[in-house]
Structures are given as C-alpha cells and as structure tokens.
Amino acid sequence: MPKRYWLMKTEPDTFSIDDLKQRPKKTEPWDGVRNYQARNYMRDQMQVGDGVFFYHSSCEVPGIYGLAEVASTAYPDPSQFDAKHHHYDPGSKREEPRWFLVDVKYKRHLKRPLTLEELKQHEQSLQGLALLQRGNRLSVSPVRAEHWDYILALE
DNA sequence: GCCAACGTTGGC
DNA sequence: GCCAACGTTGGC
Numbered sequence: 001m002p003k004r005y006w007l008m009k010t011e012p013d014t015f016s017i018d019d020l021k022q023r024p025k026k027t028e029p030w031d032g033v034r035n036y037q038a039r040n041y042m043r044d045q046m047q048v049g050d051g052v053f054f055y056h057s058s059c060e061v062p063g064i065y066g067l068a069e070v071a072s073t074a075y076p077d078p079s080q081f082d083a084k085h086h087h088y089d090p091g092s093k094r095e096e097p098r099w100f101l102v103d104v105k106y107k108r109h110l111k112r113p114l115t116l117e118e119l120k121q122h123e124q125s126l127q128g129l130a131l132l133q134r135g136n137r138l139s140v141s142p143v144r145a146e147h148w149d150y151i152l153a154l155e
Numbered sequence: 156g157c158c159a160a161c162g163t164t165g166g167c
Numbered sequence: 168g169c170c171a172a173c174g175t176t177g178g179c
Contacts, residue, residue: 009164011165035174037174057164057165058164058165058166059165062165062166116166134171134172135164135171135172135173136164136165136172137164137165137172137173137174139164
C-alpha cells in the first residue's frame, strides 16, 4: 500500500509535540479517540510509516507544529476498558473492542509553525483539506499527497 | 426511524 | 467565555 498522509490534532496543554519528542522512543499511543470516523481511519487505513502533521488546537496559535509518523498498525485502545480513565467506555467489550489507536512517533519540529491563519490564506491550493472545511472537528483526518507537499513547501 | 436535547470541539 | 457546528443519545 502506498504511503498515506494524515493530520492529527491535539491540545498542547494536554499533549504537545514537545511532549512527544520527550517520550521514550519518541513514541506515544494515540489514545482517547472516541469518534467513529477517526477510528476508522486509524483502524482501516493507517500503515506504519505514514506521514503525520502534528496539529495544536484549542491554544493561542492553532497550527501545524511538527511532523510525526505512524509507528504501529491499529490495536485496541486500552483506556476504553479502564473504569478510572477519562475515556472509559462501559459499552465496549474486550472480546469486541470498539476503539482503536495507533502509535505515533516524533519526526521533527517544523522550522516554523504553519498556523491555521496562514493555511487559510492558501485555501485555493488546499481545496478539500479537511482541516479547512467548515465545522470540521475530526481529530484524525486524511491529507492528500499534493496537499502534504504543498504545505511542507510553505515551511 | 425521527428529531429534540445534550455534550463536545475548537476558533475566536 | 462565547457560540457555531455537529455527533450522539434517547423518547416516542
């Protein structure tokens, strides 16, 4: 399967690109996704080595701050079975897990952040990029190869 | 299966 | 903190 590209959102107050860089093996299980469409992307389409734009949301300057890559294929998100966990899902059974995750590995920071504001100015060239679509709330979304290349060239 | 109520996301 | 967007829930 050819390499794919993704954009993954996180609130930097909770987990930032700097946190990812400091993790052992610079790798983190992307737990807590509780949206079926985002789950399906991870479970059905992500492959080891896929490119990831690391996006900071709900912060002072939302935007893409770094590059990561998919470091595992999907496996059940352990937090769904943990009654004490914020993302516990009592409706999910171990023999039939509802939620999946992949591991994400740090690649590098961007030389400069590519802010949402700046990306919006390239709307014409980034037609169809989920991030720029109205009302978009998906925490995991696909990025077309031509958009990936275009955005990286802005750096 | 409809749809109102509710909860969450996320930019501003 | 506000509020638009939108996914989910649950009564009927």
